Amino acid sequence: MGRNLYLANCAACHGQQGEGAPNWQMPLPDGRYQPPPHDSTGHTWHHGDLLLFGYVKEGAASLQIQGFVSGMPAFGQTRSDDEIKAVLLYLKSLWGTKERSFQAEVSEQEPSP
Numbered sequence: 652m653g654r655n656l657y658l659a660n661c662a663a664c665h666g667q668q669g670e671g672a673p674n675w676q677m678p679l680p681d682g683r684y685q686p687p688p689h690d691s692t693g694h695t696w697h698h699g700d701l702l703l704f705g706y707v708k709e710g711a712a713s714l715q716i717q718g719f720v721s722g723m724p725a726f727g728q729t730r731s732d733d734e735i736k737a738v739l740l741y742l743k744s745l746w747g748t749k750e751r752s753f754q755a756e757v758s759e760q761e762p763s764p
């Protein structure tokens with residue numbers, strides 16, 4: 652289920668295999684970021700579950716960084732919480748053991764909602 656949601660909603664920007672945009676580390680001329688990979692080469696696994704959930708649900712607004720212009724849509728209007736969780740589980744399946752255990756530790760240190 653997570654994989655199908657990913658392919659339908661995320662792959663157009665983040666890549667069929669979660670490989671991200673080519674040259675994703677280079678910001679666009681207007682200062683926006685390009686879609687990063689979601690596999691082990693990216694930095695999605697540096698973030699805990701809460702942050703990731705908020706990012707997909709509310710977009711970059713969830714970070715409350717003033718003036719941050721984001722190309723990442725918010726999915727809270729069109730996708731249920733369970734669907735967002737399923738997509739995030741799918742992203743975890745793209746990581747190696749090392750990335751998964753790192754991310755689990757970061758998640759444990761996040762404040763509870």
Ligand code: HEC
Pocket residue numbers: 656657660661662663664665683684685686687693694695696698703706707711720721722723724726738739
């Ligand atoms: C229209 C293009 C687009 C679509 C569609 C899209 N994203 Fe993104 N996403 C981005 C961009 C661009 C960024 C880079 C940060 C920013 O600009 O906010 C990003 C960042 C992220 C991040 C933060 C990653 C990190 O390493 O910090 C997550 C998590 C994420 N996207 C998940 C998803 C998921 C899950 C979906 C599908 C439900 C999705 N995105 C669909 C463009 C997109």
